[in-house]
Amino acid sequence: MKGAIPIIIAGIILWSIALVIAIIVNAMTKVILVCVFGILLGLIGIRYTKRRAARN
Numbered sequence: 001m002k003g004a005i006p007i008i009i010a011g012i013i014l015w016s017i018a019l020v021i022a023i024i025v026n027a028m029t030k031v032i033l034v035c036v037f038g039i040l041l042g043l044i045g046i047r048y049t050k051r052r053a054a055r056n
Helices: 004-024 029-055
Strands: none
Touching: 004 029
């Protein structure tokens, strides 16, 4: 499970870059919210992965 954390972090970084680009180009609110939710789900995924690894 520890191998999944770098992949999740890479996803969070990509969603963050997409969020910055969406804000710069004045994208629709839906696009900005998708980026924010992508970041939030990534953070939840890291927490879940660490907790699951600690149980084993």
